[in-house]
Each structure stands twice: as structure tokens, then as C-alpha cells.
Amino acid sequence: MSWNRFVLLHAQVEAELARVLQRGHGLGLSEYRALGELAEASDGELRMQELAEALGLNQSSVTRLVGRLEQAGLTRRDLCEGDRRGVYSVITEEGRTRLAEAVPTYERSLAAALEQADADPALKPLVAAVRGS
């Protein structure tokens, strides 16, 4: 039943991260991570499919996720030359700014949540594995 522990740790930490990001920066967890992926990508752009795989989400979820980011001015769509089916999502300057503001909050909350989970004997080994990778 060790997978249950994995799921529990995931639920606890993600819930805390989501709360903090939403309250502090008006960002959902997937939105934060999408901005992170885009910021790391060359030219700050990724195709929908690449984003979906990087985030572990369905394509349709990414369509709407990108829609929200675009609505907020944090990314924009760019047509893909050479394959007019393709769509690039590009992070904007405002997007980079918002991300930069949120990163410290995220990192701090993640560390705190892991610290708290580490107090639970059943979760301790998993927390160690997360930290050690």
C-alpha cells in the first residue's frame, strides 16, 4: 500500500501550494507550472502538445489553460510557420514578471509543506526520496 502514501503526500503538498499561489498571486498550480515551462524553453515558447506532455495534462486541458493565461496577458499565441496546424504559446514579459514574483512563494511553501510531511513517520522515506533526487 505504499502508493497510497505517495498519493497522500501529493494531495497534502499540492493543496498547500495551490492555496498559497492562488491567494498570493492569483495563479493556479497548472498556470504557474506552465509559465515555468515556457520561461525555461528557448525563445519562451512551446507547442501545445509539448506543454501538455511537460505538465502531464490532456491536450484539451492545455487549450483552456493557455486560454486563461492569454486572457490574463501572461502568454500569447503564435502561429507555427511551416505547419499551420501548430500553435506556439509564448510567455510575455508580464508573464515572466508574474512568474518571478511567484517563484519565491512557491519554493518557500514547498519546503514548508515537505518539512511538515517529514514529521509523519509514514511519509518520511518518501520525503527523503523527493529531496534526494
Added chain:
Amino acid sequence: MSWNRFVLLHAQVEAELARVLQRGHGLGLSEYRALGELAEASDGELRMQELAEALGLNQSSVTRLVGRLEQAGLTRRDLCEGDRRGVYSVITEEGRTRLAEAVPTYERSLAAALEQADADPALKPLVAAVRGS
């Protein structure tokens, strides 16, 4: 960024488990786990709050989860004597049967999903940690 790997592994494995349980047994992941918790509990019953904590879910989510299980005849509600606010959720015989049918599917799919994730070098250490606990 090791927490990202954790999230990715979670997404991959849970999506596969959910697909298989839904297709093969008409059970959602939370429903399966709720049945598992109830089956393990003494007298096959738990209070809503206990279930919520065991599953890492919100209380309101558990209210509706239990509603679905009850609708399907897999559990029933029982009033708590001595505290008329409390509600016990009790697994039925039919619930135990459905769970017993689903367990082998779940276990097999979990092993397969972990095996597949183990092929990804970035996920390998985490998979090892899951197995080792």
C-alpha cells in the same frame, strides 16, 4: 525541480489507474480507495471526517463521494449514537464484493504503470522509493 518529477509520476500512474478502474469496474479512483479504507476499518465503518483524512480529500468531496457509493449500493449511512451530528459510512456486502473484484485489476495496473515509469531515467529513483517503502 524534483517535486515536478513527483507530480509527473503521480499524474501518469493515477491516470492509468483511473482509466482501468472506470472501464473495468465502473469505479472512480476515490471510490475504489474509499471502499478500501472502509473494508479495512473495524466493522467496515468510518465517519465522514475520518474518511476525508484517510483519502486526502475535502469533507464536501467526501459527502458527495459517499453519496455516489450509496447510490450504487456499495455503502450505506448509519447514524452515530451519542453524537447526532456524526454519520458513519458502512460498506455493504455488495461493496466488499465489488472491491474484491477490482483489487487484482488495480494491483496489476499499478505494477505495470510503475514498471513503465521506471524506464524513464528521471523517474527511476522515485519509483524505487515507492517500491522500497
Added chain:
DNA sequence: ATACATTTTTTGCAGGTGCAAGCAAATGTT
């Protein structure tokens, strides 16, 4: 005893996700 706070569950509401279907563009086949 009454008033106030706390606990336990449920309900209204809105948000994020996946599946299946649809549409447009590209690729392959004859």
C-alpha cells in the same frame, strides 16, 4: 439558564480536468 463558540456534515456555486467528437491542415496512396 442563556448566550456564544466550536464541531460535523451538507449544499450552492464555480473552477479545472478528461473523453469523445469535430475541424483544419498535412501526409500518404493510388
Added chain:
DNA sequence: AACATTTGCTTGCACCTGCAAAAAATGTAT
């Protein structure tokens, strides 16, 4: 050149979830 297949993204729909507020019962303080 024409048609079928595949690929990439978007939309319709339903489901599950969390938050905030409400309702019912319990506990506490004056």
C-alpha cells in the same frame, strides 16, 4: 490529381473537487 489517413488543436459535455456559507448538535462561559 484525388481520396483516405494521420496529426494538432479546439469545443461540448459531464464529472470531481474545493471554498464559503448554512444547518444541526455539542460544548463552554457567564
